[in-house]
Amino acid sequence: MSSQHFLTFFFFLFLSCNTIPSSTSSQNKDTFDFVRPIDRKLLGLTKKEKLSHFKFYWHDILSGKNPSSVSILPPSLNSTTYFGSVNMIDNPLTLGPELSSKLVGKAQGFYASASQAELGLLMAMNFAFIEGKYNGSSITILGRNPALNKVREMPVVGGSGLFRFARGYAQATTYSFDYKSGDACVEYNVYVFHY
Ligand SMILES: *[C@@H]1O[C@H](CO)[C@@H](O)[C@H](O)[C@H]1NC(C)=O
Ligand SMILES: *[C@@H]1O[C@H](CO)[C@@H](O)[C@H](O)[C@H]1NC(C)=O
DSSP, X not given: OOHHHHHHHHHHHHHHHHHTTSHHHHHHHHHHHHXXXXXXXXXXXXXXXXXXXXXXXXXXXXXXXXXXXXXXXXXXXXXTTOTTOEEEXXXXXXXXXXTTSOEEEEEEEEEEEOOSSSOOEEEEEEEEEOSGGGTTXXXXXXXXXXXXXXXXXXXXXXXXXXXXXXXXXXXXXXXXXXXXXXXXXXEEEEEEEEO
């Protein structure tokens, strides 16, 4: 070994001895345990992102022996907009506007009156589907619903199963509303990007 090679050898030995316990590598190790970039192939995300349009009807049933929508908090005193009231829902989602038409899932979550000036609901719900390959997958909606407007738009903030990494929006249009019972049927059109 020439003296130059010998020096290089020692130089690398010095470098490797020095880098292993250095703070940079221990930081790398710590962040590796907590977070690391991964190849999207590992999550099967090599397929092109799809855009899908789902259409179904959401039934808010307050009347009868088996309501799907139950008031769990009353409105604050004297509120004309039901401000403060909260309904927990497990509302059927059907293909057609009739409750007897095919059930494709349930809307599970709650809506709360969040406006003192008008009827403005905060919607927080998961569309839990049971139809076909979407059985077991869900879309999460979190948004503002000024319920008396013709079309209300709410963001899709995510999803599970086939809706991992989902984003998009839902448009709600009231199909029918019974002022006596409070029962409502609302058409939902959901536009969602997913894999
Ligand atoms: C509600 O309205 C009644 C009747 O107008 C009034 O007497 C009462 O003070 C009001 N309550 C609140 C909390 O504003
Ligand atoms: C959906 O999946 C569940 C659990 O895997 C199963 O029990 C149920 O029969 C399925 N429903 C439909 C409509 O396929």
